[in-house]
Amino acid sequence: MSRKTTSQSIMEKRWRKFKTMKRGYYSLWLLVSLYIISFLLPLLINNKPLMLKYEGELFFPVFQYHAGEKFGQVVHGEARYRDLQVTFREAGEGNWMLMPLYPYHPNESLLSELPSEPPTEPNGTHFLGTDNRGRDVFARLLYGFNITLSFALVVALFAYTIGISIGAILGFFGGKVDIIGQRFIEIFSAIPFLYTMIIISSIIQPNFFLLTLVMTCFGWMGMTYYIRGEFYREKARDYVSAAVSMGANNRRVMFRHIMPNALTPVITFMPFAVIAYIGTLVGLDFLGFGLAPPTPSWGELVNQGVADIRYWWLVVSPMAASFCTLLMITFIGEAIREAFDPKVYSRLR
Numbered sequence: 338m339s340r341k342t343t344s345q346s347i348m349e350k351r352w353r354k355f356k357t358m359k360r361g362y363y364s365l366w367l368l369v370s371l372y373i374i375s376f377l378l379p380l381l382i383n384n385k386p387l388m389l390k391y392e393g394e395l396f397f398p399v400f401q402y403h404a405g406e407k408f409g410q411v412v413h414g415e416a417r418y419r420d421l422q423v424t425f426r427e428a429g430e431g432n433w434m435l436m437p438l439y440p441y442h443p444n445e446s447l448l449s450e451l452p453s454e455p456p457t458e459p460n461g462t463h464f465l466g467t468d469n470r471g472r473d474v475f476a477r478l479l480y481g482f483n484i485t486l487s488f489a490l491v492v493a494l495f496a497y498t499i500g501i502s503i504g505a506i507l508g509f510f511g512g513k514v515d516i517i518g519q520r521f522i523e524i525f526s527a528i529p530f531l532y533t534m535i536i537i538s539s540i541i542q543p544n545f546f547l548l549t550l551v552m553t554c555f556g557w558m559g560m561t562y563y564i565r566g567e568f569y570r571e572k573a574r575d576y577v578s579a580a581v582s583m584g585a586n587n588r589r590v591m592f593r594h595i596m597p598n599a600l601t602p603v604i605t606f607m608p609f610a611v612i613a614y615i616g617t618l619v620g621l622d623f624l625g626f627g628l629a630p631p632t633p634s635w636g637e638l639v640n641q642g643v644a645d646i647r648y649w650w651l652v653v654s655p656m657a658a659s660f661c662t663l664l665m666i667t668f669i670g671e672a673i674r675e676a677f678d679p680k681v682y683s684r685l686r
Contacts, residue, residue: 361672508568
C-alpha cells in the first residue's frame with residue numbers, strides 16, 4: 338500500500354525549519370503580540386478615563402478633550418481625572434468613571450502628587466518610579482517600546498526598499514551603470530552620520546519623521562551590496578536565459594524571475610538591521626540628538642540615570658527593556674538564518 342506524500346514548496350520547508358527553532362519561534366510570537374498590544378496603550382496606560390458618567394450623561398474622555406469646569410472642578414485646562422474620581426467616590430451621587438489599568442500618562446508631570454522631590458524610587462503606585470521631571474517611568478518605558486520598534490521597522494522597510502531597488506539595477510545591468518553606481522555609493526557612505534545629526538539638530542529639532550528620513554538615507558547602502566551580488570549570480574542562471582529568449586522584458590526578468598531568488602540575504606539580515614536601528618535611536622536619544630522632548634525614549638531615561646547613578650532605576654529599567662527586546666530579535670534572526678541556510682534547503686532539492 339503506497340504512502341501518500343504531499344510536496345512542499347521551499348518556503349513551506351523553511352517555515353517548518355523555523356518552527357523547530359523554538360526560542361526564535363516563540364520570540365517571534367511574543368514580540369509580535371507585545372508590539373500589537375503597544376498600540377492599545379492609550380486604552381491601558383493613560384490618565385484619562387475610558388468612560389465617565391456625570392449627572393446621568395456618559396462621556397469618553399480618552400477620545401475627547403473635556404475642561405475641568407464641565408465636571409465642577411476649579412482648574413484651568415483639562416480635567417484632573419484622578420482627583421475627580423476621588424471626588425465622585427466621596428460624594429456618592431452616582432457619578433463614576435472607568436480608568437485604565439495604569440492611570441498615568443507618560444508625559445504627565447506628577448510633581449504635585451509625589452511625596453518627595455523627583456526622581457522617586459519604585460513603589461506600589463509607580464512600578465518603576467518617576468524620572469527627574471516627575472513622570473512615570475513605567476508608562477514612558479512601554480510607550481517608548483512602541484516608538485522605538487516602530488522607528489526601527491519603518492526605517493528597515495524604506496532603507497531595504499531603496500537598497501534592493503538600486504542593488505538590483507546595478508547587478509542586472511552591470512557595466513558602466515554598476516561602476517558609476519558603486520562610486521556614488523562610496524561617496525555617499527563616506528558622509529559621517531553622527532556629524533550630520535549634530536548639524537541637523539543644531540538647525541531643527543528632530544522628530545520621528547525627520548529621524549526616519551535621515552536614517553533611511555544612511556541605511557540603504559549596506560543591502561545594496563548583497564542584492565547586487567545576488568543579481569550578478571542569478572542572471573547567469575539558465576532560467577534567466579530562458580525568460581529572455583521567450584521575450585520577457587528587463588523589468589519582468591528582474592522582478593518576476595530574479596528577485597524572488599535573490600531575497601534570501603534580505604530576509605536573513607532584516608532582524609539584525611532592526612537591532613542596529615534600535616541601537617541607533619537609543620544612542621541618539623542618549624546623546625540628545627534624537628526625538629524631541631517630551632517623547633518617551635529609552636535613551637533619554639538612561640541619560641537621566643547616568644547623570645546621577647543614585648537613581649539606578651532610570652538606568653536599569655530602559656536597559657533591561659532594551660536587552661530583552663534585542664535578545665528576542667536576535668533569537669528570531671538566528672532562527673531565520675538557520676531556516677534560510679542554502680546548505681539545508683537549496684534551490685535544487
